[in-house]
Amino acid sequence: MKMISWNVNGLRAIEKKGFREEIERLSPDILALQETKLQEGQTDMAFEGYSTYWNYAERKGYSGTAVFTRIKPLSVAYGMGVDIHDHEGRLITLEFDDHYFVCVYVPNAQDGLKRLDYRMSWEDDFRSYLRGLDRKKPVIICGDMNVAHNEIDLKNPQSNRHNAGFSDEERGKFSELLAAGFKDTYRTLHPDTVEYSWWSYRFKARERNSGWRIDYFLVSDRLMSGVDTASIHTDVLGSDHCPVELSLK
Numbered sequence: 403m404k405m406i407s408w409n410v411n412g413l414r415a416i417e418k419k420g421f422r423e424e425i426e427r428l429s430p431d432i433l434a435l436q437e438t439k440l441q442e443g444q445t446d447m448a449f450e451g452y453s454t455y456w457n458y459a460e461r462k463g464y465s466g467t468a469v470f471t472r473i474k475p476l477s478v479a480y481g482m483g484v485d486i487h488d489h490e491g492r493l494i495t496l497e498f499d500d501h502y503f504v505c506v507y508v509p510n511a512q513d514g515l516k517r518l519d520y521r522m523s524w525e526d527d528f529r530s531y532l533r534g535l536d537r538k539k540p541v542i543i544c545g546d547m548n549v550a551h552n553e554i555d556l557k558n559p560q561s562n563r564h565n566a567g568f569s570d571e572e573r574g575k576f577s578e579l580l581a582a583g584f585k586d587t588y589r590t591l592h593p594d595t596v597e598y599s600w601w602s603y604r605f606k607a608r609e610r611n612s613g614w615r616i617d618y619f620l621v622s623d624r625l626m627s628g629v630d631t632a633s634i635h636t637d638v639l640g641s642d643h644c645p646v647e648l649s650l651k
Contacts, residue, residue, distance in 0.1 A: 403473075403650045406430040407505070407544035409600070409617060409643035413438040413445060413468070419640035425449065428635070428645065431472045434494075434505035436546045438466035457481070459491035466491040467505050467545070473498060482531040487524055495535070501625070502535045506545040511566040518571060525575035533582055540622035543584070546600075546643065547618050551576045551586065554596060555615040567616060584620045587632035587648055597634045600643045608642075619648035 406428055410416045413435065425433060426449075433452070441458050448454055452470040457480045459465040475496040481488030496503040506528070511518045535541045549572045553559035562568040580586060598613025607613060619632055630649040638644045 403432070404428075404430045405432045405434070405503075405542070405544065405619070405648045405650075406645050407434040407436070407617060407619065407647075408645040409436040409507070409546040409641060411437050411439075411641045411643065413440055413447065416640045417445075417447070421640055422449075424638055424640065424645075428647070430647075432496075432503060433470040434503075434544050435468040435470075436466075436505070436507035438468050438491075439463050440466050455494055455496070457491040457494050460489045464490070465507060467494050467507050469494050469496060469503070469505050471496065471503075475503075482527060484527050484531075487527060493528075497539075501539050501622075502541045504532070504535070504541060504543045504545075506543060506547065508546065508548045510548050511569065511572060513566065515564075515566060515569060515571075518566075518569065522571060522575065525572075525579070529575075529579050529582055532579070532584070536583055536622050540625045541584070541620075542622075542625065542648070543620040544618065544646070544648070546616060547576070548616055549573060549576050550614045550616055551589070554594075555589075555598075557598070557612040557614070567614065579620075583623050585623055585626045587619045587621055587626070587629050588615075588634065588646070590626060591629070591632050597636060599634050599636075599646055603642055617643055617646045619646060621648075625650075 455469045457467045477497045479495040492507045494505045511521045550556040599617035601608035601613040630651045633647045635645045
């Protein structure tokens with residue numbers, strides 16, 4: 403089974419940049435999107451043979467997630483059941499026969515870490531939510547998690563130490579999540595490889611490959627042995643993020 407996750411930074415914008423052609427070329431069984439920036443009725447996007455599920459933010463032109471799947475889920479849930487977190491369209495959970503699939507767009511702590519306290523609350527509640535799922539079935543989690551976990555995961559770790567996405571607090575919460583029973587599939591399979599999934603639009607960052615790895619596939623510990631490949635499609639353009647992929651044996 404092949405899965406693709408991609409923060410598209412505006413689905414309507416990326417549709418004009420070869421998005422459909424890239425997805426047809428990649429041909430995933432499940433496609434998870436983050437930062438769709440849509441409200442209901444603003445797109446009729448569909449792919450033949452896929453069921454589609456959308457979670458929209460209440461605020462227009464903001465956040466939002468979507469999942470396209472060839473495999474019909476047993477059930478679909480939106481949000482994590484915690485009211486303070488469930489108005490920004492950040493989470494979709496699909497239940498399948500033998501696992502859960504979670505698409506997530508984790509909140510950004512913002513410049514000056516203005517939203518760090520909220521981010522810490524989100525992290526604790528999200529971890530609790532995932533642990534609850536994991537007690538029932540193994541879990542696959544994908545999306546823009548807005549954190550570079552270790553120094554290898556961004557170009558300039560020293561100058562970004564106290565910035566959003568590389569604060570000690572955010573990195574610590576990601577460590578707590580892994581310790582709760584999950585594996586970072588890419589880093590497990592590629593412990594020393596330097597690749598990024600996001601580049602700022604400023605300062606020709608992508609041209610200089612001055613990036614961050616903040617897009618992930620995580621799996622429950624007991625699923626890691628079933629992972630075949632975990633990869634980053636750095637050649638795919640159209641967004642400030644590129645797609646990441648997970649294939650199961």
